[in-house]
Amino acid sequence: MYRYDEFDRTIVDERVKQFRGQVARRVSGDLTEEQFRPLRLMNGLYLQLHAYMLRVAVPYGTLSSKQMRMLAHIARKYDKGYGHFTTRQNIQYNWPKLEEVPDLLADLATVEMHAIQTSGNCIRNVTSDQYAGVAAGEIEDPRVYCEIIRQWSTFHPEFSFLPRKFKIAVTASEDDRAAIRVHDIGIQLVKNAAGETGFRFFVGGGLGRTPVVGPEINSFVKKKDLLSYLEAILRVYNQLGRRDNLYKARIKILVRSVGTGEFAEMVDKEWQFIKDGKYDLPQDEIDRIKAYFAPPAYETLPATDATLKDKIEANADFAAWVKRNVAEHKVPGYGIVNISLKPIGGIPGDATAEQMEVVADLAEKYSFDEVRVTHEQNLVLPDVKKSDLFVVWEALSASDMGTSNLGTITDMISCPGLDYCNLANARSIPVAQRISERFADLSRQHDIGDLKVKISGCINACGHHHVGNIGILGVDKKGQEFYQITLGGSATEDASIGKILGPAFSYDEIVDAVEKVVDVYLEHRAPGEAFLGLVDRVGLDPFKEKLYAAH
Amino acid sequence: MPLIKGDQITEDPWVYADDEDELPSGDVVVHLERWEKDKDSLRSRNGKLGLILRSDQSPELVADDLAAFDLIALDFPAFKDGRAFSYARMLRERFAFEGEIRAVGDVHRDQLFFMHRCGFDAFEVENAAVLQDWLEAAREFTSVYQPALDAKQSVLRLRHHTKKAAE
Numbered sequence: 001m002y003r004y005d006e007f008d009r010t011i012v013d014e015r016v017k018q019f020r021g022q023v024a025r026r027v028s029g030d031l032t033e034e035q036f037r038p039l040r041l042m043n044g045l046y047l048q049l050h051a052y053m054l055r056v057a058v059p060y061g062t063l064s065s066k067q068m069r070m071l072a073h074i075a076r077k078y079d080k081g082y083g084h085f086t087t088r089q090n091i092q093y094n095w096p097k098l099e100e101v102p103d104l105l106a107d108l109a110t111v112e113m114h115a116i117q118t119s120g121n122c123i124r125n126v127t128s129d130q131y132a133g134v135a136a137g138e139i140e141d142p143r144v145y146c147e148i149i150r151q152w153s154t155f156h157p158e159f160s161f162l163p164r165k166f167k168i169a170v171t172a173s174e175d176d177r178a179a180i181r182v183h184d185i186g187i188q189l190v191k192n193a194a195g196e197t198g199f200r201f202f203v204g205g206g207l208g209r210t211p212v213v214g215p216e217i218n219s220f221v222k223k224k225d226l227l228s229y230l231e232a233i234l235r236v237y238n239q240l241g242r243r244d245n246l247y248k249a250r251i252k253i254l255v256r257s258v259g260t261g262e263f264a265e266m267v268d269k270e271w272q273f274i275k276d277g278k279y280d281l282p283q284d285e286i287d288r289i290k291a292y293f294a295p296p297a298y299e300t301l302p303a304t305d306a307t308l309k310d311k312i313e314a315n316a317d318f319a320a321w322v323k324r325n326v327a328e329h330k331v332p333g334y335g336i337v338n339i340s341l342k343p344i345g346g347i348p349g350d351a352t353a354e355q356m357e358v359v360a361d362l363a364e365k366y367s368f369d370e371v372r373v374t375h376e377q378n379l380v381l382p383d384v385k386k387s388d389l390f391v392v393w394e395a396l397s398a399s400d401m402g403t404s405n406l407g408t409i410t411d412m413i414s415c416p417g418l419d420y421c422n423l424a425n426a427r428s429i430p431v432a433q434r435i436s437e438r439f440a441d442l443s444r445q446h447d448i449g450d451l452k453v454k455i456s457g458c459i460n461a462c463g464h465h466h467v468g469n470i471g472i473l474g475v476d477k478k479g480q481e482f483y484q485i486t487l488g489g490s491a492t493e494d495a496s497i498g499k500i501l502g503p504a505f506s507y508d509e510i511v512d513a514v515e516k517v518v519d520v521y522l523e524h525r526a527p528g529e530a531f532l533g534l535v536d537r538v539g540l541d542p543f544k545e546k547l548y549a550a551h
Numbered sequence: 552m553p554l555i556k557g558d559q560i561t562e563d564p565w566v567y568a569d570d571e572d573e574l575p576s577g578d579v580v581v582h583l584e585r586w587e588k589d590k591d592s593l594r595s596r597n598g599k600l601g602l603i604l605r606s607d608q609s610p611e612l613v614a615d616d617l618a619a620f621d622l623i624a625l626d627f628p629a630f631k632d633g634r635a636f637s638y639a640r641m642l643r644e645r646f647a648f649e650g651e652i653r654a655v656g657d658v659h660r661d662q663l664f665f666m667h668r669c670g671f672d673a674f675e676v677e678n679a680a681v682l683q684d685w686l687e688a689a690r691e692f693t694s695v696y697q698p699a700l701d702a703k704q705s706v707l708r709l710r711h712h713t714k715k716a717a718e
Contacts, residue, residue: 007694007706151696157668161633278698284711
């Protein structure tokens with residue numbers, strides 16, 4: 001993985017010093033809260049319902065075991081012993097004290113981490129495929145370009161006060177695990193007819209109040225033009241994005257209002273001014289960064305492992321976990337281990353300091369020292385030998401991280417909701433917990449199969465409900481929490497926005513309603529038919545009949 | 552309003568003209584509306600001419616007239632309205648404007664570093680007493696990732712040029 005050189009280190013250290021000065025000015029009263037607000041927001045520090053919340057960047061979701069141990073240390077020293085992994089592959093701490101945040105950032109800097117641009121109207125942490133570098137069929141490791149974009153966007157002099165926040169995701173696989181079509185910019189590595197690798201650009205996707213699947217504006221941008229093309233998009237947006245209405249300020253609204261073709265032309269016009277100049281990405285720099293992402297020293301192993309086969313035959317729980325949570329690795333004899341942070345009845349994405357340390361130890365011992373954070377709020381050990389899977393599973397299970405529910409109905413995305421967030425209209429976490437408990441039986445989950453449930457506590461859609469197969473949106477109705485259900489959403493390569501099923505359900509009714517949706521699916525599905533396939537085939541009517549007939 | 556230019560507080564020789572009043576003598580700054588109305592008389596008067604643009608007025612609107620101005624003032628109606636960062640760069644990079652580019656309005660010390668990098672070279676500030684603070688804020692970072700308009704070499708360049716030089 002990437003390691004800082006002297007320049008990267010200097011920038012992060014100087015940032016810590018700068019923020020320490022800003023906090024001192026706030027504490028001394030030189031800055032009012034109003035003046036301090038934009039400064040702290042540039043550094044991921046929010047004021048939530050009960051306390052400050054600090055969001056730490058995990059660039060494109062990649063961590064070393066040393067970094068993971070530092071996250072555990074921070075949870076213990078500055079928080080209440082846990083952290084929350086987010087849909088943008090970051091981690092949030094819910095209880096830091098303002099005066100201690102500079103020390104916390106200094107601790108982070110010792111392991112090459114920071115909280116730069118994890119909030120504010122700037123370019124946020126660049127996200128990627130959690131299987132980057134280990135998935136079969138990938139064009140190149142997309143993290144090389146994520147790191148280049150991370151550096152380019154860090155303290156960008158022109159784009160730090162955009163109309164609104166700006167999110168970029170990069171993938172290099174046909175299977176989109178990074179939800180690139182619901183980002184302000186989604187970048188897909190592709191090959192052109194001449195066999196050169198370049199970038200396909202989608203712009204103006206997003207969730208929130210106006211969910212949009214981002215349209216393509218350029219089918220092939222050369223590698224050397226990556227930064228100049230990004231500059232051109234951002235320059236058009238910075239000038240023309242709406243600043244009069246918070247809810248219409250994202251780039252998706254601009255793209256929609258001028259039209260995709262016209263927007264692409266505006267970008268192209270801007271690009272012609274700056275192309276082939278100082279923004280060209282030097283091949284030397286690509287090579288320099290690529291060297292950090294070189295494959296680790298894999299052993300030559302047989303594709304199947306005899307001991308693994310025995311363990312699978314002898315232990316049904318382990319067999320179920322391998323089937324659900326271990327993905328195909330590009331190298332024979334290795335597997336990609338998905339660590340579920342969704343234990344039955346747990347808080348999606350939360351991990352204790354002890355759990356983080358267990359993961360760090362396992363990564364060090366069994367996965368070339370690397371951990372990934374997924375946008376679905378789980379963790380990944382990308383490079384585990386098949387012969388080590390059993391001991392890894394045992395260790396994870398002993399720490400409540402061995403649930404074999406990856407991709408099942410209990411592997412939900414959930415925003416923090418009204419338990420923490422001052423924007424929320426309704427609680428999300430307890431809804432997720434109750435659904436999880438209702439479907440606690442693993443064999444029932446496995447029988448249902450893949451089913452993505454996503455829960456947001458308000459229209460801002462941090463819980464990605466629009467792109468859930470089953471989406472749940474918390475709304476406030478005369479002071480009561482209600483939950484609207486949408487069906488048929490997807491965040492993957494077939495990205496689509498779910499459709500609203502009908503009137504919302506109360507907090508007490510919502511779990512029954514979800515169960516009825518599942519019942520309809522089980523009743524009507526053809527053999528092997530996925531939930532989305534059924535919704536496409538039969539529409540919403542059978543679901544409506546079942547859910548609203550009795551009302 | 553105190554003016555920071557060239558790392559010090561300087562006397563501001565410019566006067567902002569109202570849209571209707573008779574123009575004062577000396578160096579004046581006018582709004583775009585007045586420029587469009589009185590172009591000819593403004594061009595022929597003695598004294599330097601400056602233009603102030605609101606954040607919804609792109610310098611593209613005066614692309615053909617830039618030679619007439621010695622100063623372009625770009626307004627920040629609120630710190631978070633960042634359009635003028637792009638305007639300043641456009642003036643320097645696309646239109647090769649060499650006169651003064653001044654940041655006016657809601658100008659924060661914590662933005663000075665970025666403004667300087669985007670081509671601003673003068674800053675109207677509220678409080679001259681904290682000049683030292685402002686100057687420090689402008690120097691909080693010694694390394695930068697992007698090529699821009701200040702004298703700083705980007706990290707990209709430093710990495711690969713120092714390497715080449717060493718080879």
